[in-house]
Amino acid sequence: MTESATSARQLPRGRHGLPREQVVASQRERILIAMAEAMTENGYVGTSVAAILKRAGVSRETFYEQFRSKEACFEAAFERAVQNLLGRMQEVAGDADAAVAADLEQDSIARMDRIFDAYLQHMVDDPASARLFLVEVYAVGPAAISRRMKLQELFVGLIADTLDARTAEQRFACQTLAAAIGAMVTGRIAADDMAGLLALRKPLLELVRRGGELYGFAVQSN
Template structure:
């Protein structure tokens, strides 16, 4: 379900007696959700701090108590947007490391793609933030995007049991292709197109066989 600043937990009006930490955390969450929403509508360049404040319903003083600048706020919003992906990658990696059986291959890739693509569709504002607007921010933000890409490459290498340099390179190109195609569809607001990528991507890997990794042969659907 798409998030918006209006869906963030609002603090009670007037005297509420809530701990300072809870107040700050609530305000921060509202600001980060508002940042994603504002930039999804107006882009990074076209979004001012004033626009973020309007969406979040907080004061300028509150904003600058937590963030040095719009770019600093974007960095925090970016980390919030990609946290579910990091968590999912860590979960799959931990499961693979604790398993004594063979790598599962395409069935696990199918599950991962389904989760990933559905996540993008469920929260398009956050998806646009880390897939599209990140390129307008600067080199530091782009470096974060590259780091996420490398994590995805590592996930593919593990799931597909890529052992050779050629197989690892194939996983790199697959990750790059997924990133490029998904970004294009998010940029034009095509959620159905995003979800429709799962089957052709699986078929691409299936037909590639050992090009991508040994698990593709052993774990084919």
């Protein structure tokens, strides 16, 4: 589980002698976590800067030293959430590039299983951030939605590389798969259905297996 805004990198009380950069970084981290946490209760529209300040334990002056507006704070919180998610998925997928598998299909399916597991488990471990970039993003505006679409394309690329999608048709199938996953995950996050979220892993993997070369040359049709 992730830290809450009140506990994340909490600075010692009183005179601590910490460098200015460390203080600012700690405050920024708490603000970004607080943004995500506050929206789980009231959504983006209903979340005020005051609510964020209360959770983060910082002053209004500190907030506006780092962010020009609530929307700018959301953008930064979104980027933080995306980088955390991508880092987790890339970590589990990265080792396979150096491995030489005797069975390419078996290796690709195993990699997809690790990617799905990392993706879904990350949502469960950090539901506030998941809700931020899957649900609340649509209330912020076109720029935020555009960032959401770019994130999905990165997910498409990871799937396509893993399954060795080479043709335009295979790439489109991977895009369709990523879009379907996004829609199903978003619904479960909105409903706070974490058990249902994790239950997606096995049927998604079986879908890829049955799809075979529809998705990429690394998977053979049965």
